[in-house]
Amino acid sequence: MQKDQLFTRRRMLLAGTAALGAAGTAGIVLAGGGEPARTAAPVAGPQARQQLKSSAFRLQPLTGYGPPRAAPRKPKVRHEPILRISGRGRQMMLTFDDGPNPAYTPHILDTLAKYDVRAMFFVCGECVVDNRELLARMADEGHVVGNHTWTHPLLTSLNRKEIRSEMERTSDVIEDSYGERPQWFRAPYGAWNRAAFQIGSDLGMEPMAWTVDTTDWETPGTGTIIERVEDGAAPGVVVLSHDAGGDRSQSVKAIREYLPHLLDSGYHLTVPPRRLT
Template identity: 75%
Template structure:
């Protein structure tokens, strides 16, 4: 076989191989469009489309997204126990006492009382009336900032035993709303005006999440005695767990302001710890 004949055969075989490969490729491609029976072409199966990309949330929207899977489940809040009589004393370590002030806030006397408490780094309780608080919200804000406890003393200081259940609820609820707005949280304690409690007051107070607190030592400062008389009543009644009742509104309370300046340092020097009570849930 000559060289030319050999080259001619080689090229012919190469063309045949290329033609066969092209035919196989065409058949495979046709299989993608015409499979099964009949000649109707079918569209190729494509992978599922990815979900559309989520638009980024605005910074404020992130706060609306619930967080799940982090930390223990939140327990339902416990209901406040419905008591049949108010608490008179508080528990605490050592010689613990509580100072309470009713009927305010009054811009003529409450700031001076707060100044004295701040001077000795002491916390107290203020049972406020809604009609006084609504015009002196800055004083409630100060009480909150300085760590004092604000309680509910009704809206207009009525005798609850003469009111309907609906009126009692209104007196309490309106005051709760004002306290929450100015103080930052709803009150956890309430005190009936004149110490006049009834079943409705206990039940409604519990429904609003409040514990009833009365007092152990009454300074009777509402009768406007001399400051030294108020000081004597506090010092004679001082004992562990005692709750002292004074007033920062409802009349001339200048003697109450002066008395606090005298008996507070004496109580501290005698080893008493002046504090605010903690809630004890049932």
């Protein structure tokens, strides 16, 4: 009973705070049609049209599955991931991959809370099982949590059954910890294929990529991360950073600098509106 009451409270808080964070967001914009994207999304600014490298981040799989879940509402099957947000004014979105991590995620959440900003966190199921309280905090503070698979594999190297397991197990543990099933999915390394789009739709999720990659996983220096965010800032931009998968102290320091700068420059940091189910 206590667990049910806690999840109900989280859902109510999430509905209110996420609606505020998403105010003015009119929708989402897709890249042009064509074959499924199999590489990372392009970087805005000076790095545009350059191929992005993949990080060496890997997690080890766990065994065991959660209880059966009700079938989610299916969005349409896309052929390319969503790259940008749309809406009036200077709106951007910050996203963080690979967590949660108790050494870095709380500091990022602290900075977001300081400036009353919402963000998206694409989490790995294996990281969630040991850090459920961080997802509960994300729910309470109005952040949106997305699915980033269980072990962060290269999906294009897996068969359909393996892809479904990676995604479904992660959606289950997110629901248990966050209070709602995720409505967004991001493929590790930005490596998408037809199976990932189809299975994601089956599980009730839209595919989200990014516009600007900070490449903070390379630990290029706090100043470089700040420069990449500020140089790439533009209406509709989705920024990719990381809160786990390695030493993310530079990412923690960088957001403390670039977030107030973006706000002072007139940007509204938002999250997608919650989809009605």
